[in-house]
Amino acid sequence: MPQTLKACAPPSYPMAPRMIPVTRFIRESQDVFTFDLAAEHATPFTPGQFNMLYAFGVGEIPISISGDSEAPERLTHTIRAVGPVSAALGKLQAGDQVGLRGPFGVGWPVEEAKGFDVLLIAGGIGLAPLRPVIYWLLRHRAAYGRVGVLYGARTPDDLIFRSEVEEWRRTPDFQLRVAVERAGPEWTGDVGYVTPLLSKLRFDATEAVAMICGPEVMIRATALALEDAGLADSRIFVSMERNMKCAIGHCGHCQFGPLFICKDGPVHRYGRVRSLLSYREL
Amino acid sequence: MAAQVDGAMAIVTVEGLEALLQAIQARGYRAVGPTLENQAIVYDDIESINDLPRGWTDEQDGGRYRLMRRSDDALFGYSVGPQSWKKFLHAPKLRLWTAERHGENTTVTPEASPNDRLAFIGVRACEIRAIEIQDRVLISDLYVDPHYQALRARALIVAVNCGQAGGVCFCASMQAGPRVKQGFDIALTELLDGGEHVFLVEAGSEEGHALLAPIPHRAASDDEIEAAAAVIERTASSMGREMRSDDLNELLMSNLEHPRWDEVATRCLTCANCTLVCPTCFCTSVEDVSDLAGERAERWRRWDSCFTMDFSYIHGGSVRASAKSRYRQWMTHKLATWIDQFGSSGCVGCGRCIAWCPVGIDITEEVRAIRGCDAAAEEPQ
Amino acid sequence: MKDIADLLRHHPFAEGLDEDTLSLIAGCAKNVVLQPGDYLHREGAAADSFYLVRHGAVALETFVPGRGSFTFLTVKSGEILGADWLIPPYRSSFDARAIELTRAIAFDGKCLRGKCEADPRVGYEMMKRFIPPLVKRLQSARMQALGMYDAANA
Numbered sequence A: 001m002p003q004t005l006k007a008c009a010p011p012s013y014p015m016a017p018r019m020i021p022v023t024r025f026i027r028e029s030q031d032v033f034t035f036d037l038a039a040e041h042a043t044p045f046t047p048g049q050f051n052m053l054y055a056f057g058v059g060e061i062p063i064s065i066s067g068d069s070e071a072p073e074r075l076t077h078t079i080r081a082v083g084p085v086s087a088a089l090g091k092l093q094a095g096d097q098v099g100l101r102g103p104f105g106v107g108w109p110v111e112e113a114k115g116f117d118v119l120l121i122a123g124g125i126g127l128a129p130l131r132p133v134i135y136w137l138l139r140h141r142a143a144y145g146r147v148g149v150l151y152g153a154r155t156p157d158d159l160i161f162r163s164e165v166e167e168w169r170r171t172p173d174f175q176l177r178v179a180v181e182r183a184g185p186e187w188t189g190d191v192g193y194v195t196p197l198l199s200k201l202r203f204d205a206t207e208a209v210a211m212i213c214g215p216e217v218m219i220r221a222t223a224l225a226l227e228d229a230g231l232a233d234s235r236i237f238v239s240m241e242r243n244m245k246c247a248i249g250h251c252g253h254c255q256f257g258p259l260f261i262c263k264d265g266p267v268h269r270y271g272r273v274r275s276l277l278s279y280r281e282l
Numbered sequence B: 001m002a003a004q005v006d007g008a009m010a011i012v013t014v015e016g017l018e019a020l021l022q023a024i025q026a027r028g029y030r031a032v033g034p035t036l037e038n039q040a041i042v043y044d045d046i047e048s049i050n051d052l053p054r055g056w057t058d059e060q061d062g063g064r065y066r067l068m069r070r071s072d073d074a075l076f077g078y079s080v081g082p083q084s085w086k087k088f089l090h091a092p093k094l095r096l097w098t099a100e101r102h103g104e105n106t107t108v109t110p111e112a113s114p115n116d117r118l119a120f121i122g123v124r125a126c127e128i129r130a131i132e133i134q135d136r137v138l139i140s141d142l143y144v145d146p147h148y149q150a151l152r153a154r155a156l157i158v159a160v161n162c163g164q165a166g167g168v169c170f171c172a173s174m175q176a177g178p179r180v181k182q183g184f185d186i187a188l189t190e191l192l193d194g195g196e197h198v199f200l201v202e203a204g205s206e207e208g209h210a211l212l213a214p215i216p217h218r219a220a221s222d223d224e225i226e227a228a229a230a231v232i233e234r235t236a237s238s239m240g241r242e243m244r245s246d247d248l249n250e251l252l253m254s255n256l257e258h259p260r261w262d263e264v265a266t267r268c269l270t271c272a273n274c275t276l277v278c279p280t281c282f283c284t285s286v287e288d289v290s291d292l293a294g295e296r297a298e299r300w301r302r303w304d305s306c307f308t309m310d311f312s313y314i315h316g317g318s319v320r321a322s323a324k325s326r327y328r329q330w331m332t333h334k335l336a337t338w339i340d341q342f343g344s345s346g347c348v349g350c351g352r353c354i355a356w357c358p359v360g361i362d363i364t365e366e367v368r369a370i371r372g373c374d375a376a377a378e379e380p381q
Numbered sequence C: 001m002k003d004i005a006d007l008l009r010h011h012p013f014a015e016g017l018d019e020d021t022l023s024l025i026a027g028c029a030k031n032v033v034l035q036p037g038d039y040l041h042r043e044g045a046a047a048d049s050f051y052l053v054r055h056g057a058v059a060l061e062t063f064v065p066g067r068g069s070f071t072f073l074t075v076k077s078g079e080i081l082g083a084d085w086l087i088p089p090y091r092s093s094f095d096a097r098a099i100e101l102t103r104a105i106a107f108d109g110k111c112l113r114g115k116c117e118a119d120p121r122v123g124y125e126m127m128k129r130f131i132p133p134l135v136k137r138l139q140s141a142r143m144q145a146l147g148m149y150d151a152a153n154a
Helices: A084-089 A124-139 A162-170 A195-200 A216-229 A270-277 B014-026 B125-139 B146-154 B206-212 B222-236 B248-253 B259-267 B273-277 B323-342 B363-372 C004-009 C019-026 C109-118 C120-146
Strands: A018-027 A032-038 A050-055 A059-064 A074-080 A097-104 A117-123 A147-153 A175-180 A208-213 A236-239 A267-269 B010-013 B030-037 B040-045 B056-061 B064-069 B093-102 B105-110 B118-123 B156-161 B186-191 B198-203 B284-290 B296-303 C029-034 C039-041 C049-055 C057-064 C068-076 C095-098 C102-108
Touching: A018 A074, A018 B105, A032 A097, A050 A074, A050 A084, A059 A074, A059 A084, A059 A097, A059 B284, A074 A084, A074 A124, A097 B105, A117 A124, A117 A195, A117 A216, A124 A147, A124 A162, A124 A208, A162 A175, A175 A195, A195 A216, A195 C120, A208 A216, A216 A236, A216 A270, A216 C120, A236 A270, A267 A270, B010 B014, B014 B030, B014 B118, B014 B156, B014 B198, B014 B206, B040 B064, B118 B125, B125 B146, B125 B156, B125 B323, B156 B206, B156 B222, B186 B206, B186 B222, B198 B206, B198 B222, B248 B323, B248 B363, B259 B323, B259 B363, B323 B363, C004 C019, C004 C029, C004 C102, C019 C109, C019 C120, C039 C049, C049 C057, C049 C109, C057 C102, C068 C120, C102 C109, C109 C120
Parallel strands: A117 A147, A117 A208, A147 A175, A208 A236, B030 B118, B118 B156, B156 B186
Antiparallel strands: A018 A032, A018 A097, A032 A074, A050 A059, A050 A097, A236 A267, B010 B198, B030 B040, B056 B064, B093 B105, B093 B296, B186 B198, B284 B296, C029 C102, C039 C095, C049 C102, C057 C068, C057 C095
16 A cells, blocks of 8 residues: 555645754765754655755755654754755755755555565665664564665765664664675675675565665666565565656656656655666666 | 527627627636737737737648638638647746745745636637646646646636648547537637638637627527538548557557667757647746845746756756657657556647657657557557 | 584585585585684785685775775675686685684685586586676676765665
């Protein structure tokens, strides 16, 4: 059963942002930062949904919510500075205002996955949209089978949420492997690509749900590896990224074949997108 | 007596039509309709039927649009030009909101919805279908475009059954025309052959009925009703183009790697003309502007096109960098994935994309080319 | 004490291998224990061994002057280590350093090559076991070379 936002009525004017103050700014790595927004202005969200964030006078970009959907006192976003808007957002300080529209989109199937083993595979900043799922799983641990998280990043310096990752690693009954592509001698974890680490996780492929977030190349490779391991394509979920201007299915930019990434996604069942992913430049 | 009682047809003269146009304006509508400008028939404000392109027609083909004189005084004796009514309902450029900074706080003020009452004079069947298609996209889902909705809800549609088919028309193939069947307040059929220049009129709404009531008219004879039907029948059977449309979703989506996409890409200039003239293309982008002091900012929405590089840009590059992929996106969206998304084709067979393509790419020919080489789907004889 | 064939039998590399072949190749193998920091082989040195890691972790590294050593792959329990012994001139391309206490089965490369050469059936059995992990590593190395994590955004 896909999850959709039903918690609140759509805002009357879906294109105008609300201006919300930043309450906390954290630098995660050289080019990644996290900030919290004052929650009294926030609306409920489900893990995997995104907001459109506006930097005054510069522009607006879609950013997945990286915080806890059940602790709405903080509305958290984690962003990599790659363009003018994300760079402008990266210069904000506590007290500055950010424009926000949302939440939008269909998130991760945390309800559907109840009773199943859950595998989360994140690449790079793809861990941010999956962090709400990790919070959810930790809060509702008994409702799920075995849990495994794989997280791949470029180098140890590029890892985000480092102290939390260490907490999760120490959590009983919570398998976590972190792989970097290259590391200095101080790194004692895995070095290599993230996908082969699947073989290190214990799970029952016939009773498992997988959620993948990362670059599209990684999504394709990981989904195939999961299928090879025995997961049905209907139990694999992937988060897609495309250009977005409106987030409400009106601007046309985020189309991917018949899908609008903004309203049909960003999280899609792999079985729905696997053939589309096989075409270049779709 | 009213112009139309219980669905009966009435006849009004050219003078009667002028009276109708005056009545529409007297009722507070801003009338817009076809006018001659820059050697094309475009939609603009009209005050009188004298502003209509009386006695003009057009000749259209792939990459070709020419105005010509008619041998009569027909007011609607041409097919559709480069513009469509979307320029009024779904503005090419629109400010969405204004933000102002006051110290630490910023206030965002949404642009007020327009309260114009527009009367569209001379709307063709394919164009009504196009408006219905944009209604589906912009005001029929979870989120509603308030600007479109405000204009659409108040708009009056005076439709015209086409008296002739243009060289690039294929509305009959798309079941979008030429007969106006629904979605109008008033529908006209121009009758020129009976020795008298008159219009068969029909009301399609309460508003249309109220407007027609005081207009001088007489009841339509069976012959006149038959003559009007014959006009539409003649138009339907003389379409300039044809395109089998019942299987396009499967045909195109199973041929995403067809060599024809490479071939059409050698001709396509990715100029975006087809998307701008298309009456259903709805894509937009947004632009942020701010003053030099950094105290005031605005967001503007403008028409965009899937033919631009920027359209699919995600940091690092465009998803659809090649001309092939952009043409394929446009055509497969229009004819195939639109059906998945909105329950109907995005094409109404108006032919604008054919006439206004600078190199004359013909969507009906591209479909035929793909169908021709697709062993699974032979064109029926 | 378990003999070498016994240790071999419990490594995934030998899964499904018939007893005759197992005993045959066990003749080329010995049990090794490496302390953290011990090198299994060094870049440019003769590649005369092939390892099955039983427990522990080994880093494959290269050294960049002024920047130190870089690890590009870690090899862990149940995996194989070493490919250079297969192809002339049998020279190690990288450093391999134990980063944990590591127990492994070490094969004499020349001995193993000889047995494969003498009996192509044994050679084919070995090839079927070497090639899959090597191809998987090649695939991963390509993904790493593309640096694709940079292409992801939230």
